[in-house]
Amino acid sequence: xxxxxxxxxxxxxxxxxxxxxxxxxxxxxxxxxxxxxxxxxxxxxxxxxxxxxxxxxxxxxxxxxxxxxxxxxxxxxxxxxxxxxxxxxxxxxxxxxxxxxxxxxxxxxxxxxxxxxxxxxxxxxxxxxxxxxxxxxxxxxxxxxxxxxxxxxxxxxxxxxxxxxxxxxxxxxxxxxxxxxxxxxxxxxxxxxxxxxxxxxxxxxxxxxxxxxxxxxxxxxxxxxxxxxxxxxxxxxxxxxxxxxxxxxxxxxxxxxxxxxxxxxxxxxxxxxxxxxxxxxxxxxxxxxxxxxxxxxxxxxxxxxxxxxxxxxxxxxxxxxxxxxxxxxxxxxxxxxxxxxxxxxxxxxxxxx
Amino acid sequence: xxxxxxxxxxxxxxxxxxxxxxxxxxxxxxxxxxxxxxxxxxxxxxxxxxxxxxxxxxxxxxxxxxxxxxxxxxxxxxxxxxxxxxxxxxxxxxxxxxxxxxxxxxxxxxxxxxxxxxxxxxxxxxxxxxxxxxxxxxxxxxxxxxxxxxxxxxxxxxxxxxxxxxxxxxxxxxxxxxxxxxxxxxxxxxxxxxxxxxxxxxxxxxxxxxxxxxxxxxxxxxxxxxxxxxxxxxxxxxxxxxxxxxxxxxxxxxxxxxxx
Ligand SMILES: Nc1ncnc2c1ncn2[C@@H]1O[C@H](COP(=O)(O)OP(=O)(O)O)[C@@H](O)[C@H]1O
Ligand SMILES: [Mg+2]
Numbered sequence: 001x002x003x004x005x006x007x008x009x010x011x012x013x014x015x016x017x018x019x020x021x022x023x024x025x026x027x028x029x030x031x032x033x034x035x036x037x038x039x040x041x042x043x044x045x046x047x048x049x050x051x052x053x054x055x056x057x058x059x060x061x062x063x064x065x066x067x068x069x070x071x072x073x074x075x076x077x078x079x080x081x082x083x084x085x086x087x088x089x090x091x092x093x094x095x096x097x098x099x100x101x102x103x104x105x106x107x108x109x110x111x112x113x114x115x116x117x118x119x120x121x122x123x124x125x126x127x128x129x130x131x132x133x134x135x136x137x138x139x140x141x142x143x144x145x146x147x148x149x150x151x152x153x154x155x156x157x158x159x160x161x162x163x164x165x166x167x168x169x170x171x172x173x174x175x176x177x178x179x180x181x182x183x184x185x186x187x188x189x190x191x192x193x194x195x196x197x198x199x200x201x202x203x204x205x206x207x208x209x210x211x212x213x214x215x216x217x218x219x220x221x222x223x224x225x226x227x228x229x230x231x232x233x234x235x236x237x238x239x240x241x242x243x244x245x246x247x248x249x250x251x252x253x254x255x256x257x258x259x260x261x262x263x264x265x266x267x268x269x270x271x272x273x274x275x276x277x278x279x280x281x282x283x284x285x286x287x288x289x290x291x292x293x294x295x296x297x298x299x300x301x302x303x304x305x306x307x308x309x310x311x312x313x314x315x316x317x318x319x320x321x322x323x324x325x326x327x328x329x330x331x332x333x334x335x336x337x338x339x340x341x342x343x344x345x346x347x348x349x350x351x352x353x
Numbered sequence: 354x355x356x357x358x359x360x361x362x363x364x365x366x367x368x369x370x371x372x373x374x375x376x377x378x379x380x381x382x383x384x385x386x387x388x389x390x391x392x393x394x395x396x397x398x399x400x401x402x403x404x405x406x407x408x409x410x411x412x413x414x415x416x417x418x419x420x421x422x423x424x425x426x427x428x429x430x431x432x433x434x435x436x437x438x439x440x441x442x443x444x445x446x447x448x449x450x451x452x453x454x455x456x457x458x459x460x461x462x463x464x465x466x467x468x469x470x471x472x473x474x475x476x477x478x479x480x481x482x483x484x485x486x487x488x489x490x491x492x493x494x495x496x497x498x499x500x501x502x503x504x505x506x507x508x509x510x511x512x513x514x515x516x517x518x519x520x521x522x523x524x525x526x527x528x529x530x531x532x533x534x535x536x537x538x539x540x541x542x543x544x545x546x547x548x549x550x551x552x553x554x555x556x557x558x559x560x561x562x563x564x565x566x567x568x569x570x571x572x573x574x575x576x577x578x579x580x581x582x583x584x585x586x587x588x589x590x591x592x593x594x595x596x597x598x599x600x601x602x603x604x605x606x607x608x609x610x611x612x613x
Contacts, residue, residue, distance in 0.1 A: 050515075051518075071518075072515070072519055073521045073523055074521075077519055079515070079516065081516060083509060083512050085512040085513055085515070085516040086516075087517075087531050087535075088508065088535060089535050098520050098522075098530075099520035102521040143516075146516075147520075150520065
């Protein structure tokens, strides 16, 4: 049994079913992200774990103990909010020590622990400041220290980086991940930013309309998205229509060319169309080595992004995006020029919808 | 032209308020024939009843403030947190004391809590003091509630509450260590308003027959010539002192917020 067990969680607000049959086990020390568009129920799942919302049905177990009916302040959880939520009337040190004080930890021990936490977040000298004297990134760091100080069993983070500017966001997410690893604390991280989720999670839960569509490691989610929604939400995806030739042999025709897929089950009968998906980095300009499929294309747009050049080209009636690495000896083709694109059949993702 | 009219209106207003005050102050200084003196003030301050009634009213004001804070802060907090849709109703209720005359309230009290009732509060001095404190708290409710509610608006009540809960805090800890300290400035301004109201209140204290400052002013006014205006000036000074303190506290709070 996993350390944190969420079993068949459901949440209904009035007539609005916000979370449907959410089940998953999270191992001790694991970092799991809930990823999905705004309004898909991520926060609601997190708030049920925190005890701010009572599940309409289902159960939550932490370390074998059923906490479903427990109040928040008995659950020994730590929480980080998007809106920092530091207590404005207290110094940084008092904020960090608040949970310990509530617990009745003696003053000396509390002081040591607060100092330790401030060192952990890299702000050892700011204990006597007030929250309003700190930058957003510093405040959120203090919020992390405050959540971790009482040694919670689970750390819950609800879009803690959304209010910060881009640079701080990236550095702080790595810092959060490092601290989480160092302490070995179990964490659930809510975000709508797929890059954020991919870069720091052990596993990602992609949610859509209150349902967990797919659970898996970032590599798995990105390379083997099970549904069209997951594929579209995580990363950029090119969709191409193909006609089924032989379902058993995974044989299709795409723009007059025969493609034999390396993986996936084709449930569609012969003669019908299916949707194939390709990541931008799986499509190459020109005929690349190991690519069985080559198609004529017209270059429409060229975006030079530095190390990567993103090209949008029209292929078989649709526009696809493809990424190539920048090479000083190989300038990108001008827009409007004719080109050939190629991809390997093993990179094709078959979407189940 | 509009500027001129505005200034005229302003000046008329000032005259309307200031002239009587000046006249009254001037008169209070004329106790000694032919010269200005503070004799009337000396007489007031020399009267032991002044100090007795004043300290009595001060004590009741303190009790009223404590009771008001204990009643209003948790209520306003709870309404903001759990019953935001009930806010207009609560606000309306807190405004009722402004439209219901104090005399109606106090007659209601006397009817409900007289010596032959189940809870004969008017039967003892302490009971009557408690009743009077409740009455004062009712009179101060509109001001206290608005002050505290405005104070609560400046903090994110819901998120701070949840943050505290996630750290293990219960309701009492949240109210005492997070909510109250954050609305302290608002509570203080509400407290000074309450003080000003209680010090000058006449109807309730007189009808409940308690030795408060208001009835003393009335008594003096009925029997003397020069002391009543002196007392009125003193009462004004106290009220204005309270207003000044509110200003000071508010200034302080703005200063605090400006730093954020
Ligand atoms: N307390 C509530 N009462 C009614 N509806 C709510 C409440 N909280 C959330 N919802 C609804 O539930 C849905 C999911 O919300 P939420 O979990 O906050 O989504 P997310 O965090 O993924 O953006 C939204 O449609 C929202 O309007
Ligand atoms: Mg959310």
